[in-house]
Amino acid sequence: MNALQPTSGPLSTGAEWNFELLETYDHAIADIALNEYHLDIYPNQIEVIASEQMLDAYASLGLPIGYPHWSYGKEFIRNEQMYRKGQRGLAYEIVINSNPCIAYLMEENSLPMQALVIAHACYGHNSFFKGNYLFKQWTNADAIIDYMVFARNFVMKCEERYGHGAVEDVLDSCHALMSHGVDRYRQPTPLSADEERLRQREREDYAWKQYDEIWRTLPSRNAGAGDKRGNEPNYPPEPQENLLYFVEKHAPKLEPWQREIVRIVRKMAQYFYPQGLTKVMNEGWATFWHYTLLNRLYDKGQVDDGFMLEVLTSHTNVVTQRGFDQRGYGGINPYALGFAMMTDIRRICENPTDEDRDWFPDIAGGDWLKVLDFAMRNYKDESFIGQFLSPRLIREFHLFAIADHARDEHLLVDSIHNEQGYRRVRQLLSQQYNRDGLVPDIQVTRYDHRGDRSLTLTHRRHRGRPLDDSASEVMKHLARLWGFTVRLQTQDDSGKVVDQQETRA
Numbered sequence: 001m002n003a004l005q006p007t008s009g010p011l012s013t014g015a016e017w018n019f020e021l022l023e024t025y026d027h028a029i030a031d032i033a034l035n036e037y038h039l040d041i042y043p044n045q046i047e048v049i050a051s052e053q054m055l056d057a058y059a060s061l062g063l064p065i066g067y068p069h070w071s072y073g074k075e076f077i078r079n080e081q082m083y084r085k086g087q088r089g090l091a092y093e094i095v096i097n098s099n100p101c102i103a104y105l106m107e108e109n110s111l112p113m114q115a116l117v118i119a120h121a122c123y124g125h126n127s128f129f130k131g132n133y134l135f136k137q138w139t140n141a142d143a144i145i146d147y148m149v150f151a152r153n154f155v156m157k158c159e160e161r162y163g164h165g166a167v168e169d170v171l172d173s174c175h176a177l178m179s180h181g182v183d184r185y186r187q188p189t190p191l192s193a194d195e196e197r198l199r200q201r202e203r204e205d206y207a208w209k210q211y212d213e214i215w216r217t218l219p220s221r222n223a224g225a226g227d228k229r230g231n232e233p234n235y236p237p238e239p240q241e242n243l244l245y246f247v248e249k250h251a252p253k254l255e256p257w258q259r260e261i262v263r264i265v266r267k268m269a270q271y272f273y274p275q276g277l278t279k280v281m282n283e284g285w286a287t288f289w290h291y292t293l294l295n296r297l298y299d300k301g302q303v304d305d306g307f308m309l310e311v312l313t314s315h316t317n318v319v320t321q322r323g324f325d326q327r328g329y330g331g332i333n334p335y336a337l338g339f340a341m342m343t344d345i346r347r348i349c350e351n352p353t354d355e356d357r358d359w360f361p362d363i364a365g366g367d368w369l370k371v372l373d374f375a376m377r378n379y380k381d382e383s384f385i386g387q388f389l390s391p392r393l394i395r396e397f398h399l400f401a402i403a404d405h406a407r408d409e410h411l412l413v414d415s416i417h418n419e420q421g422y423r424r425v426r427q428l429l430s431q432q433y434n435r436d437g438l439v440p441d442i443q444v445t446r447y448d449h450r451g452d453r454s455l456t457l458t459h460r461r462h463r464g465r466p467l468d469d470s471a472s473e474v475m476k477h478l479a480r481l482w483g484f485t486v487r488l489q490t491q492d493d494s495g496k497v498v499d500q501q502e503t504r505a
Contacts, residue, residue: 041122291315345368
């Protein structure tokens with residue numbers, strides 16, 4: 001990209017855009033983002049699409065290419081009907097964690113909205129994808145597009161060979177288990193479409209070479225040896241949290257093509273894993289930077305008042321936090337909280353109060369660019385809120401804590417706006433973004449591989465919460481993949497089994 005020199009007037013006037021203007025604004029925003037604020041980004045690939053294409057991207061998880069599945073078509077129809085009836089809007093953009101970073105802009109957007117989207121996605125989200133430790137550790141931006149091409153081709157070949165119904169059955173079951181198909185502590189192998197194709201061919205060649213009907217006529221080596229399983233150690237020796245990985249490696253009845261589909265869905269679940277842990281930070285970072293970059297354009301005289309009025313109107317709508325008694329309330333708006341925290345960190349660095357110096361002695365009066373960059377790179381939502389949520393923001397958001405204990409007849413005001421209350425509110429709010437509180441802790445604890453081949457899972461309740469009614473349906477999907485009996489035990493905080501259900505294949 002070529003940096004632009006400051007101009008003597010606005011880059012353009014009016015709401016109409018063309019591709020030359022988009023390129024001009026992209027260069028102007030890049031000049032500020034890269035040269036003044038030193039954001040580190042992947043190369044950008046900007047594509048303009050129609051609303052129907054945006055709906056299609058919605059349905060397929062925002063990826064430009066993916067394997068076919070009936071649920072994507074259902075989601076497309078649902079979103080399209082709501083959009084046509086005016087019951088919902090569409091995002092101004094979709095951005096993909098890839099290298100180059102792909103950003104989709106809707107062609108219906110006005111020029112100010114296109115500029116906002118470029119700043120938000122191409123320089124905000126893009127720099128977050130490249131810098132945050134979770135994305136660096138758990139995803140591979142260089143390989144995701146090639147891998148999705150491989151996945152699509154493989155699934156379509158399986159549909160031709162084995163039938164749509166058989167493939168969709170496997171995909172349905174894998175999708176039901178996606179939340180339990182990620183590694184939180186073990187480094188996953190990098191994505192590589194070439195390696196996947198090579199590994200697939202090697203498995204097929206090996207299976208062909210090993211196949212010989214004569215081996216079926218030989219007696220089993222252990223026939224008549226008696227049951228000696230009583231002294232065998234438990235398998236797996238340690239509980240396994242990645243259910244899809246365990247199914248892929250150990251399910252007794254899965255065919256090689258079915259195992260590959262399980263692997264594909266597991267890789268997709270791992271790709272999206274960091275996004276679920278950084279929603280507040282990611283959107284807050286991108287919103288902060290589109291606000292900062294476009295205001296800098298205005299300060300330099302490169303955009304006019306009409307441009308900024310439209311940008312600020314959209315920005316205000318995005319960061320509005322509705323009250324609990326207002327229509328459309330859906331909890332804490334991640335855009336509102338994230339943007340407020342990013343902006344507040346800059347304020348603490350530039351204009352700290354005595355309260356700020358007491359609560360944040362390490363950053364008060366510091367370099368806000370360095371502090372924000374450090375926070376972006378090294379935190380997730382849970383730890384970010386626990387570290388940087390200030391008393392001032394707690395007051396502005398009117399946050400306080402209400403305790404609702406089962407043993408008490410009445411609600412209790414747990415924390416208010418005092419020093420102890422601020423710390424308690426911050427702690428409780430950060431815990432709401434802890435994945436353990438959102439996804440049940442279910443792990444494989446026993447596989448009877450020398451007996452009836454049953455699989456035993458253990459669910460450890462988080463704060464006494466039971467599983468909801470969907471658990472039995474998910475167990476059916478797991479039993480379908482496993483091929484034998486699956487048992488689910490629920491333990492309380494003391495480790496005592498308080499419930500057990502069994503599902504047969």
